[in-house]
Amino acid sequence: MAVTGELHDTVAARLQQGDSRYTRHRRALIEVLRVAKQPMTIAEILAVATDLPQSSVYRNLAVFEETGLVQRLVGAGDFGRFELAEDLLGHHHHLVCSSCGSMLDVELPAELEAELERALATLARRKRFQLHAHRLDLVGLCRDCAAAGRAS
Amino acid sequence: MAVTGELHDTVAARLQQGDSRYTRHRRALIEVLRVAKQPMTIAEILAVATDLPQSSVYRNLAVFEETGLVQRLVGAGDFGRFELAEDLLGHHHHLVCSSCGSMLDVELPAELEAELERALATLARRKRFQLHAHRLDLVGLCRDCAAAGRAS
DNA sequence: ATGAGTGCAAAGGCTTTGCATTAGG
């Protein structure tokens, strides 16, 4: 969505609106998420950014989540995974590997996505549900795990 | 899907295949899930079945999950929710309330469901992903929370 | 300056486990 350079400006601006500061650690955290090809667990983030103290990561992810800059997902394992929010990354869905727990971003064909949205809106209306968003995950084995032949 | 009476037989049979027993507690747990109109958290289960010790609930849900009789879901809050597996309950999706965390089962129009499945299969093939299942959640405000006007 | 952010370590809270006991088949 936003160009690499723009991202940090967007984040900075959004944070300042809430009297929050865009500190070195926060910048590093956003950078980790930007570079990642997939939603990350906190453990993964800590492994990559060894200089970030655990508590800062937890606290800043919470701040980002409240600010709507980052969203928490849940894949196959039991841990949450974090990625940049959809308005920064664009709407998409996930390939969730039930063997290794990885999550990969994918986009639906625009046509289907549009039809799905229409249908869900209708369904929500019928159920008196105030629809804000939808999540669609494909669950199965990622390329690597399928090749490795493990089925767990 | 299965008629009420059949359910317990099905569960019993499935458990016996794995050298597991269908005990009083397990029966009670399945019954709680059967009666529930929506996926339940462990706290909710414990509140309803006050005679079930916590550790039994945890252990038995784990057993059921491994046996494929129950599946764990994650809604809006941070807790897992449990419901009978799809082959017992039928394929469906969820209305997830981001205010109160409740989850309600819903079915997609069969036509759309079929088309969605076709499209996802194609997508998976293209990504070399071995698709086993999909999850689709509608996120927003349930009828009650929307009426109450709370937006959190 | 001056309050948000940080860092360490302690506290918290849900979940899992150990072990002796009970009960299902």
Add this chain to the structure above:
DNA sequence: CCTAATGCAAAGCCTTTGCACTCAT
């Protein structure tokens, strides 16, 4: 009978917090 299941309480583990210090604006 023999092994799985149970129940209590202890142990685990990820996450959250308290508090004094530091840095961004």
